[in-house]
Amino acid sequence: MIPAIQLGILAALLGAWQIAVDTRSISEFFFGSPTGTYRELYEWIRRGTVEGPLWQQAWVTLQETLLGFGFGVVLGVLLGMILGRISILARIFTVYIGTLNAVPRIVLGSVFIIWFGLGMGSKIALAVVLVFFSVFFNAFQGARDVDPGLIANARILGAGRTAVLAQVVLPSAFSWIIASLRVAFGLAITGAVVGEIIGATQGLGLLIEQSQGNFDPDGVYAGLVVTTVLAAAAEGLITLLERRLLRWKPRRRTSPSPTT
Amino acid sequence: MRGSTASSASDSASASNARGSSQVPPLLELRSLLKRFADPREGERTVVADFDLDVRPGEFCALIGPTGCGKSTVLSMIAGLERPSSGTILADGAELTGTDPRTGFVFQNDAVFPWKTVLGNIAAGPRFRGAGRHEANDQALDWIRRVGLTGFERHYPHQLSGGMRKRVALAQTFVNHPRILLMDEPFSGLDAQTRQIMAGELLALWETLGASVLFVTHDLEEAIGLADRVVVLTARPATVKQEFTVDLPRPRSPREIRFHPRFVELHEEIWSTLSDEVRVAYARATTVS
Numbered sequence: 311m312i313p314a315i316q317l318g319i320l321a322a323l324l325g326a327w328q329i330a331v332d333t334r335s336i337s338e339f340f341f342g343s344p345t346g347t348y349r350e351l352y353e354w355i356r357r358g359t360v361e362g363p364l365w366q367q368a369w370v371t372l373q374e375t376l377l378g379f380g381f382g383v384v385l386g387v388l389l390g391m392i393l394g395r396i397s398i399l400a401r402i403f404t405v406y407i408g409t410l411n412a413v414p415r416i417v418l419g420s421v422f423i424i425w426f427g428l429g430m431g432s433k434i435a436l437a438v439v440l441v442f443f444s445v446f447f448n449a450f451q452g453a454r455d456v457d458p459g460l461i462a463n464a465r466i467l468g469a470g471r472t473a474v475l476a477q478v479v480l481p482s483a484f485s486w487i488i489a490s491l492r493v494a495f496g497l498a499i500t501g502a503v504v505g506e507i508i509g510a511t512q513g514l515g516l517l518i519e520q521s522q523g524n525f526d527p528d529g530v531y532a533g534l535v536v537t538t539v540l541a542a543a544a545e546g547l548i549t550l551l552e553r554r555l556l557r558w559k560p561r562r563r564t565s566p567s568p569t570t
Numbered sequence: 571m572r573g574s575t576a577s578s579a580s581d582s583a584s585a586s587n588a589r590g591s592s593q594v595p596p597l598l599e600l601r602s603l604l605k606r607f608a609d610p611r612e613g614e615r616t617v618v619a620d621f622d623l624d625v626r627p628g629e630f631c632a633l634i635g636p637t638g639c640g641k642s643t644v645l646s647m648i649a650g651l652e653r654p655s656s657g658t659i660l661a662d663g664a665e666l667t668g669t670d671p672r673t674g675f676v677f678q679n680d681a682v683f684p685w686k687t688v689l690g691n692i693a694a695g696p697r698f699r700g701a702g703r704h705e706a707n708d709q710a711l712d713w714i715r716r717v718g719l720t721g722f723e724r725h726y727p728h729q730l731s732g733g734m735r736k737r738v739a740l741a742q743t744f745v746n747h748p749r750i751l752l753m754d755e756p757f758s759g760l761d762a763q764t765r766q767i768m769a770g771e772l773l774a775l776w777e778t779l780g781a782s783v784l785f786v787t788h789d790l791e792e793a794i795g796l797a798d799r800v801v802v803l804t805a806r807p808a809t810v811k812q813e814f815t816v817d818l819p820r821p822r823s824p825r826e827i828r829f830h831p832r833f834v835e836l837h838e839e840i841w842s843t844l845s846d847e848v849r850v851a852y853a854r855a856t857t858v859s
């Protein structure tokens with residue numbers, strides 16, 4: 311019942327848009343149309359884009375996203391846990407990380423293109439930077455938040471330093487870290503696509519940028535649709551991961567995380 | 571449960587003999603322990619002072635004192651979680667520094683790992699101590715049976731009741747066969763009925779284990795019902811005020827022993843000593859704040 315209503319609302323909105331364009335209430339030239347977007351997508355899928363087959367462009371963006379996400383998460387978790395557990399390091403380095411976090415990071419995209427060129431490297435770097443901060447603060451908080459009673463118990467039961475870290479601190483911080491992964495994945499895609507828009511030779515961001523240059527709103531929408539599909543698929547995967555890793559938690563509705 | 575208590579008590583005859591005789595060298599010796607904490611307001615705060623205590627092998631010793639007197643700090647120091655500011659802790663005549671494999675600790679709050687199953691929680695100790703997965707699981711399954719949690723091996727702690735979680739905590743500690751068992755108000759979070767049941771089960775398990783127990787509580791009935799000796803501590807800084815031998819028969823049921831005439835006498839006797847300290851602690855708590 312609910313899905314039917316949801317689909318109905320979507321159809322109504324798209325329909326209203328299409329009618330507005332057909333009756334010339336709004337300009338198709340500036341605002342595009344659902345059918346135009348559909349045609350553009352169909353073309354991309356059937357004949358490929360100007361830059362080559364669509365799947366190839368999507369694959370480039372996906373690789374940049376996944377690599378950026380992976381490195382960013384690993385770095386964020388590692389540094390977050392280390393600073394979270396060793397308070398002297400936290401006191402030294404939080405000021406740096408806090409300051410870097412205040413930098414409008416999208417601008418770094420230009421820096422990375424100068425450093426790493428137009429290839430995938432600069433996009434991955436931008437994604438890493440965006441992902442790192444969102445994961446770092448959660449991992450840091452999670453590592454500090456560990457119940458000291460559990461650590462004491464593990465130590466008395468015979469756990470060494472690494473066992474405490476791997477079997478107490480990490481699982482305990484997991485609920486914090488997982489909460490940041492959703493946001494982080496969105497940021498990884500943002501980093502990859504924005505990096506491509508700033509300057510690239512391949513990728514969905516490039517397609518969007520070219521459509522923008524050609525004053526083709528339908529092309530921009532089509533690029534958005536493909537990007538959104540990727541993001542939604544990733545969201546599903548993260549939900550599965552969350553279910554698996556947080557099996558031990560009482561079932562509660564997961565609320566969107568408040569980070570960034 | 572109670573029937574098995576009687577038979578297992580006679581099995582571990584060595585433990586009960588040791589408990590009775592005082593010429594056996596003590597398993598645990600606390601020598602003029604002192605613990606100070608830095609306190610922003612008072613500069614330094616002495617929590618434990620001049621603390622001397624001997625615990626014989628297999629003895630069940632209850633530490634009782636007013637809330638916040640520093641009882642828990644004594645246990646933390648024995649467990650190696652905190653260092654004494656001065657004084658020594660000896661086990662079998664050798665000084666204890668840091669955590670020790672002979673020691674087990676049952677905490678006041680649930681300290682079971684919420685992300686591990688019942689089986690994983692109980693197998694954790696042997697795993698940490700280097701046992702293989704198979705061996706650890708076998709030992710854990712044995713203790714799951716002994717604490718009556720068969721059928722709940724794959725459950726997570728949040729799926730269990732408070733009493734069952736406490737059983738997991740007991741099994742988690744006992745599976746390591748501690749010779750020195752430290753318990754810090756382990757049943758304080760439970761309702762009165764569950765508390766009595768758990769006390770009975772604890773005695774039954776302890777009698778099979780033969781460990782020396784230091785049981786911190788502020789509940790006098792619980793202390794007398796469980797222990798061979800009740801040690802009354804002073805209000806902060808904690809020091810031994812007076813010791814009472816509990817000459818009640820074993821095996822006992824903590825629920826039924828309350829009606830024993832000797833229990834009532836002991837309760838009167840110990841309470842008169844304890845109540846002074848409780849009054850001091852209460853007066854301090856109300857004037858300071």
